[in-house]
Amino acid sequence: SGRIHTSTVTVAVLPEPEEIEVEINPEDLKIDTFHASGAGGQHVNVxxxxxxxxxxxxxLTAQCQDERSQHQNKIKAMRILRAKLLQAREEKQQNEISEQRKAQIGRGDRSERIRTYNFPEGRVTDHRFQVRVYNLENILNxxxxxxxxxxxxxxxxxxVVSERE
Structure with a gap:
């Protein structure tokens, strides 16, 4: 039938996300203590x-009133805060990766094409630089x-041309 089928593919090359370490500077924290609410008898009131x-x-805030001891509640609240900070940083990292990806792949329209691989002619054309090379098999290898x-x-x-101008 002689018809040539065309397809469009987008490829994004992104860095591997780094492991996120959460360091909390004690000077960045405000720690409040208060009476716990709920059951617990006279102890919670004093x-x-x-x-x-x-x-x-x-x-970001984290609070805990599960334990009888202020020290135990502080440890638990710090664990919760660390988890919230980690989640916020991971979301930020994912958003940055998403933005990089969008910038690289564009809309995926045929008008945005970078390279054409023409199998019947064995040709690769790079549209950004108007380069044609006739060794498709080697390039694919x-x-x-x-x-x-x-x-x-x-x-x-x-x-050279831009320096002359």
Whole structure:
């Protein structure tokens, strides 16, 4: 039938996300103590065992009043705060990766094409640099030196032209 089918593919190359360490500077914390509410008899009315910790730079808070001891509640609240900070940083990292991805793939329209691989002609065309190379089989096998050298030559030619202007 002689018809040529075309497809569009987008590829994004992104760095591996780094492991996130959460370091909490004690100077960034505001620690409040207050009477715990709920059951507990007379003990809850006379001690400030409940703890609320606020991380000033982010405004995130964590509180705990589960334990009888203020020290235990503080440890638990710090664990909760650390988890919230970790989640916030991971969300920020994911948003940054998402933005990088969107910037790389664009809309995926055919008008945004970078390279065309023409199998019947054995040709690869890089539309950014108007480079055509007729060794598609080699390129698909990872031998991209010819294509890259042609692209580098176009870049050098463009520099020479822009320096003359």
């Amino acid at each position: 001690t400030d065992s409940a703890v609320r910790i606020t991380h000033n730079p982010t405004g 990872g031998e991209m030196d010819n294509l890259l050298e042609s692209i580098h030559q176009k870049i050098r030619d463009r520099k």
